[in-house]
Amino acid sequence: MKLRKHLLHGLLLFTTIAFVQCKDSGDDVEPDDENELITSVTLNFKEAGSSAVTSFSYKDADGDGGNPASRFDTVSLKANTQYTMTVEFLDESKTPVENITKEVQEESDEHLLIFTASPATLLTYTYGDKDANNFPIGLTGTAKSGAAGLGKLKVQLRHQPGAKNGTPTPGSDDVNLDFNLKVK
Template sequence: MKMNQRWLGSWAFMMIVLLAQCDKAKEVEPNDENELITTVRLNFSEIGTSTATTFAFRDVDGEGGSPPSAFEKITLKPNTSYKVTVEFLDESKSPAQDITKEVKEEADEHLLVFTPAPASLLTYTYDDKDSRNFPIGLTGTAKAGTAGTGKLKVQLRHQSPVGGNPVKNGMPGPGSDDVNLDFDVEVR
């Protein structure tokens, strides 16, 4: 009988320890719910003129399924500066949901990253900041380089707090992608 009581006591102790460990693991996991984004619009307005052009990616059924219905090449003038605004939509719903508003509301958890390849293709300067003075990227200035072709990687990084502590530090490293697109770019 004592053997059964010891075994039962040991089993109960192990279950308490195991449950306590599970609770601790849940506490440090980030709340990283990525948004469904089916449409990305990059709005380029040439500084000093009224010329504005929108370049879009659109895949209404999301990842998988049908191919994107739009993935437009970005065409810019050499050595020209542009005011850039970015819009995100979820068009899988009717009416479409404007995810840009959510990104603004959760600015402390989002960072847009613009990576041109080659690097000389264009430069991007952030115009907007979150409450901790880190860049967001929904508005900025792009300056096209000399004539050439390449890619512009556009990433919307979701950088949710971990264990109640912010992880966004102005760098792309922490978090996961809500959007990761490679636009073709031609500067001519």
């Protein structure tokens, strides 16, 4: 009888702990896929009416954390000029190098690129591509430089599996970089 009573108390305790451990996720959406390892980001600017492409890169062989980036170019653009802009992502920690741009295209309903100039008058970006749900992607678009000045260009690749809605939230950053921006 005592053994049965102890087993019943143990079962009740286990059940209580199990229910206490469960929590309602509410409105918080957490991506369930891992973020991509991206060691190289290249921004390509093609001036309207020209065939020449000017590229600016960020390279960090071991990804975020660890050793500092081996390359972090300043984005230098002509004032009051329109460009077609494309973005490339690579994982160079693998052999052969993995083209993450292709993965972002294939999983476009899970990714959103955001470009934020500071001050905002230095550069405006208009999306040129959309996913199957008609939300922007950002791998290609139009960048228009403003008047001459110095600032920053934040480049974010948001990872939003199952939650993409065309805005930066919810999700997590695959990339979050602040390029120096020089408009001359």
